Amino acid sequence: MGNVFIDRDGKPFRHILNYLRSCHLDLPEGYKEMQLLKREADFYQIKPLLEELAGRERAQGYALLQCNILSQSQTVHFNQKQGPLNYTLSTCSLTVYRARLFCTCPGLLGLLCSRLGCPWPPQPAPDGPQRQPPCHLELHWGPRPAELPHGEYGRLGLHQLWAQGSRELRDGPAFVEELLEVALGQRFRVDSLLPEPGDILNCTSLRFLRY
Numbered sequence: 001m002g003n004v005f006i007d008r009d010g011k012p013f014r015h016i017l018n019y020l021r022s023c024h025l026d027l028p029e030g031y032k033e034m035q036l037l038k039r040e041a042d043f044y045q046i047k048p049l050l051e052e053l054a055g056r057e058r059a060q061g062y063a064l065l066q067c068n069i070l071s072q073s074q075t076v077h078f079n080q081k082q083g084p085l086n087y088t089l090s091t092c093s094l095t096v097y098r099a100r101l102f103c104t105c106p107g108l109l110g111l112l113c114s115r116l117g118c119p120w121p122p123q124p125a126p127d128g129p130q131r132q133p134p135c136h137l138e139l140h141w142g143p144r145p146a147e148l149p150h151g152e153y154g155r156l157g158l159h160q161l162w163a164q165g166s167r168e169l170r171d172g173p174a175f176v177e178e179l180l181e182v183a184l185g186q187r188f189r190v191d192s193l194l195p196e197p198g199d200i201l202n203c204t205s206l207r208f209l210r211y
Helices: 010-022 034-043 047-059 106-116 150-155 172-185
Strands: 063-083 086-103 136-141 189-194 205-210
Touching: 010 034, 010 047, 034 047, 063 172, 086 106, 086 172, 106 136, 106 172, 172 205
Parallel strands: none
Antiparallel strands: 063 086, 063 205, 086 136, 189 205
């Protein structure tokens, strides 16, 4: 007689069935039911799957995340149409942000990109070798001032940065808040902050560790 499996919990059991069919464990980025999946694998005594999960737990142990945020303000000059053949020269201030991240756990960078709607990982060339997910990520964005017309904004080659729920990240603190939510959710802890540790959202250099 063959083995009989009972679906005790639908979501983790789906991954167990997939593993039994393919001998490969495919889990989504940021999968948070690892312990439940491990208990199910132990219940059914699927030793290869238990070994795979143990290896992933070791790989998800110690990790470093470093983030540096740069900003630069600039004055933009543009023409505003007041009427037929009638234009006025206007100016506004615009801030461009750049976030440079390094993480020894590429999965965290992938999770952050998925929340921000950014592509991850970078696609290899059609005839090139498949690359491992990189440990570096660089993001550029520049919120559009209300007084700057969409057409003029588009000519600058900038783009806005959006989080889940159609929430625009209009400055550095908004990005830091999003980064904190992702990092803390993946068991990272704050290790150092600059320039003012007491004002975490306005810090421009942040380091996280996971033990």
